[in-house]
Amino acid sequence: VQLVESGGGLVQPENSLRLSCAASGFTVGSSAMAWYRQAPGKERELVAGISSGGVTYYADSVKGRFTISRDNAKNGIDLQMQRLKPDDTGVYYCAKVEDVVYALRTGRGVEYWGQGTQVTVSS
Numbered sequence: 001v002q003l004v005e006s007g008g009g010l011v012q013p014e015n016s017l018r019l020s021c022a023a024s025g026f027t028v029g030s031s032a033m034a035w036y037r038q039a040p041g042k043e044r045e046l047v048a049g050i051s052s053g054g055v056t057y058y059a060d061s062v063k064g065r066f067t068i069s070r071d072n073a074k075n076g077i078d079l080q081m082q083r084l085k086p087d088d089t090g091v092y093y094c095a096k097v098e099d100v101v102y103a104l105r106t107g108r109g110v111e112y113w114g115q116g117t118q119v120t121v122s123s
Contacts, residue, residue, distance in 0.1 A: 001025035001112045003094045008117030011084055019079040021094030021114055029072040032097045035079045038116075039090035046107075047092075048079060049100035057100050061087070084121045091116040 007019040019035070034049035048068035049057045056068055067080040077094065094114035103109040 001096070003096065003112055003114035005092065005094050005114045005117040008092060008119045010120045010122065012123050013085060013121055014083055016080070016082045017084060017119060018081070019092055019094075019117060019119070020074075020076055021078070022074065022076040023094075023096070024075070026096065028070055028075045028077060032100050032103075033068075033070065033077045034095045034097050034100055034103060034110075035066075035068060035077075036093040036095055036110075037088070037090040037119075038093070039087070042090075044093065046100075046104055049097065049103065050077065051100050055100075057104060081119075084119075086121050089119060089121050091118050 002024045004022045011017050032051050034046050036044050037047045038044040047059045047062050050068050065083045069078050093116045095110045096112040097103045098109040
C-alpha cells in the first residue's frame, strides 16, 4: 500500500490550493479516506474525511472552505482548499482510515499514512 501526496506549496492568504493523493495497493472507491494536518508544534488533526459511502466530514476550522473528493478513475482523493489562512499552514497527510467518524472521535484508526506535503500560507 502506498499513498503519495502532491500539490503543496507556498500560497498567500485568501488564495486557493488543491492537494491530491494517489493511492496504490487498494481501491480508494471502497475505502474510508482522510486528510490530516500537522501544524508546527501541534498534534496531527483530521481536517477532512470521506466515508466509503461518500459521506464527507470536516473539522470546524475548515468547514465551508475545504472540500474533500474522491477520484475513482485516478484511485485517489483531493482536497480543495479555499480562502486559506495562515493557521492552515502545516504538513498535510493523506490517510486510509478504518472509519472516518471513529477517527474523528478518537484520533485513532489510521491504517496507512502518506509521506505528507507542506502547505505554507503567508504573505
